[in-house]
Amino acid sequence: MNKPRPKRKRLRAAGRTIPRKRPELSSERRAELEKRLGYNFQNVEWLHRALTHPSLIDNYDGDAQFSNQRLEFLGDRVLGLVMAELLIAKFPAEREGYLTKIFHQLVSGEACAEVGEAISLGDYLFLDASMQKNKKGSYDKSVADAIEAIIAGIYRDGGMDSARGFIKRHWIMELVEREVSQQNPKTRLSDWCGANRSPYAVYKIIDQSGPDHEPVFTVEVSVEGRGSARETGRSRQEAEMAAADRLLRELLRG
Template identity: 80%
Template structure:
C-alpha cells in the first residue's frame, strides 16, 4: 500500500488551494521597524514580503512571489550599483583593485548581516520555527537575505534615491571600518601624527628570536612625547605594522 500523500499535496491535486493569511507586522511593530530603517513605506506589502523567509513558502502553496527571494535577488543588484557609486565618489584616486576588494567586503553576506544586526532586524523576520538558527559560518543568513530584500523593497516603493539614502545611512560606519582595515597601520599612525602635530613614529627592533627559517621579530613603535608600544611579527615589516596598530589604538584611547 502506498503511503498517503501530505494533506497539502492532496488538496492541490483536488484543485483546492490553502487559503491562509500572510504574515504582517502589527501597527506598533511596523512603526518601530520603519523608525529603525529610516524609511516609511507607502505600500507596506513590500516590507512584509521583504521580511518573509522562503521557509514559509510551503505554507502558502509554494507561491514564489510570496517570499523575499525575488526581492533579495533584486536587492543584491541595487546594493551593488549604489555601493560602486559610493566607492567611486569616496576614493577618487584609488585604483580598481583596491575598490574591488572594498566592494566585495561591503556587499558580502557578513556585511549585510552586520547591518541587519545593528538595526535589530531579526525579531521582525517571518520564518519557520525550524529556521530560528539559520547561520552560515559566522553570520545570520536570514538577516543578511532580509536586508538585501529590504533594499529592493525600498527601491520598488520609493525609487533609487530612497534606496541610496537607506544604504548611505546604514552602510556608512561599515564603510569607515572597512576603509581603515584596508590601510597600512603605519600610514594611519603617520596620519595621526600629522593631524596632532606630533613627531613621526620611529621603529626599533627590540629582539629577534627563533630559527632562521622561522624568525620572530619584536619591534617597538614610538612617538616621542606621546607613547610607545611593542608587538611581534614573522618579519620586521609585520612586527612594525602590529606595533603601529597597537600604539595608534593606545593614542586614540588616551585622547578620548
C-alpha cells in the first residue's frame, strides 16, 4: 500500500501554490497586543514568530525556524531562571523543597495559559483552521506555548531585563501570592524551622468551647527561642493551621 504523501507534496501535486508570505498582525492589532504585553518590539519578526503555531509549518515548506517551537524551548528556560531568582529573593528563609513546590506550579503549562488568557493572547495566534477549536485538557496548550515563545521573543529582542520585566508584570504579583497562600502553613513553618536550625514547632490546645456539634478550639503554637502565637478554629487542625500561619508571618517579618 502506498503511504500518504506529506501535506506540502500533496499540495504541489494538486498544482496549488504553497504560501510563502508569513502571517503578520496589522499595525493596529500589533499596537493593541503590545499594550497588553507591556512591551514594544523593536524587531516585529520576533513577535510574529512567537504567535505562529507549529500547525502552520507545512504551509511554509516545513520551515521549523518559522513556527514558535524553538522560541518556546528558549522561553521555558528564561522563565525558569527568572522565576527562580524571584522566589529566592522573595523567600530568603525558605528551604529548597518549599521553593521547588511553588516553582513548578508557577512555570507549569496551566500557569502560562492563565497568563495568556488574561491578556487574550489566543485572539492573536496564527493557527491552522483545524486547531482553532481544538482545545484539549484542562488548559489551552497553544496559548501556554505561545506565552513561553513571547518571553523568548522579548528576550531576543530586548535582552534579559526586558524578559524579566514582562514576567514580573504578569506573574509575580498575583500568581506567586496565590500559590503561597495554598501551601499548608504547618508545613511551611516546619520548613522554616529546619532552614533556620530552630527546634520544631509544638502545638498545644489551650481551650475548647462551644457545643459538641460546633466546637471552637484555641491552639497555641510555639517555637523555642523564637516565639509563639494563638488562634482559634472550628477544629483542632484548622486552629493549628491558623496559629502556624500567624507565627510564620511574624517570624518572616523578623
